[in-house]
Amino acid sequence: MGTCGFRRATTGEGQRRPLARRLHLRRRTRLLRLESAQGPRRMVKMRFFRRLFVERVALDLGTVTTLIYSSRRGLVLHEPSAVAVNRFTGEVIAIGRRASEMLGREPYDVEVHRPLRHGTIADLDLAQRMLRRFLEPICRNRFRRIHLMATIPGSATDAERNALIEAAREAGAHRVDLIEEGLAAAFGADAIAPDGSARMIVDIGGGTTTFSIASRHGLIVSETLPIAGNDMTEAIREDLQKRYDLVIGERTAEWIKIEIGSALPEGNGRTVKVYGKSVLGGGTEGVLLQSHEVAQALEPVLRAIRDGIRRVLEQAPPDAAHDVCQSGIVLSGGGSLLHGLDQWLSDQLQLVIVRAEHPVEAVVLGAARLLENPELYRQLRVVERMSYWSELYEEALHALEV
Ligand SMILES: Nc1ncnc2c1ncn2[C@@H]1O[C@H](COP(=O)(O)OP(=O)(O)OP(=O)(O)O)[C@@H](O)[C@H]1O
Ligand SMILES: [Mg+2]
Structure with missing residues (x-):
């Protein structure tokens, strides 16, 4: 059992659990480890059961668009992050695409809200309702545990991170891990070099632009601009x-x-x-x-994005800046679809700028890739919170080295 397992034996607030419970956890995992020594066949069985009972889900809850990727079914949701509410009764009338269709042409008793602002939850209640609806088809199977990897801007405060965890839990996720949007975008856009050199990715969404310089060892510099x-x-x-x-x-x-x-x-x-x-x-x-x-x-908005790239390059260590200047910059996010943006930035910065193959899906695809590679995630993770039962479950799986 690595130290990693016991480091997770903390409460949601980061305090260690009482000693009696930790000892109980240790005793159980030791027993499980002894059992795992019975041979690889048992491990194969555990892996089979894990696949059967755990659904890994990546979530990109964006200001404009929400995307959900499931390990079993691929990309299952790509809808606007919008909720239509009756302005007199507060009743939710429509969520996602139907709500967005009403935007700007709402019936007199309807208001369309966007529960996220600049990439983080601004209205927790509406965000929870929206997420519950989006995750409903995945959470329908009561016997299956949902392990959710949600992306969050690097600039998000603890309160904003907690709001996302709370919304996801309330919507039916059993375990919620968070990963920085910039890092997820880099993995999803294949902008991570296998040789460990640094690459830059600029994710231009609806409410935020995230500038990240990353290598396969993690984020080197990152900045989030509330302009997109x-x-x-x-x-x-x-x-x-x-x-x-x-x-x-x-x-x-x-x-x-x-x-x-x-x-x-x-x-x-x-x-x-x-x-x-x-x-x-x-x-x-x-x-x-x-x-x-x-x-x-x-032009003023584009200039702000260009200056953001320059600022992040200035903050980068010299070797990382050298790598970026040699390899160029990858653009992702819906905002990167603007006609001629790659060419304009290239002219302004005298660097090679390319758009990711799937710019809108890059963040969710990257989060999904990290879900499939727990070792890598453990190395790169930003925040991790689990319930007691999830901890116990994870401890057991870890002990069995599944
Ligand atoms: N063809 C296009 N040309 C220009 N802009 C576009 C195009 N298609 C989409 N967009 C813009 O992309 C933005 C949405 O991008 P995206 O879905 O990546 O945002 P998001 O992830 O929801 O936001 P954030 O990451 O800031 O929370 C919107 O402002 C939309 O107008
Ligand atoms: Mg986004």
């Missing part, structure tokens, strides 16, 4: 109001960003007709908007 895709959307809204006295909704601004948004000053050469409400008369008006105008509006 949603700020690009907001910049387009503000620009239309300033330039054309036109008020548009969040959904329309996002549509403009996806259709004609570009990081390149010349844009993508496309034009769209946008309808909104006139600030002056209040009537509906339409304007022809060109891609290069949108590019101008997006």
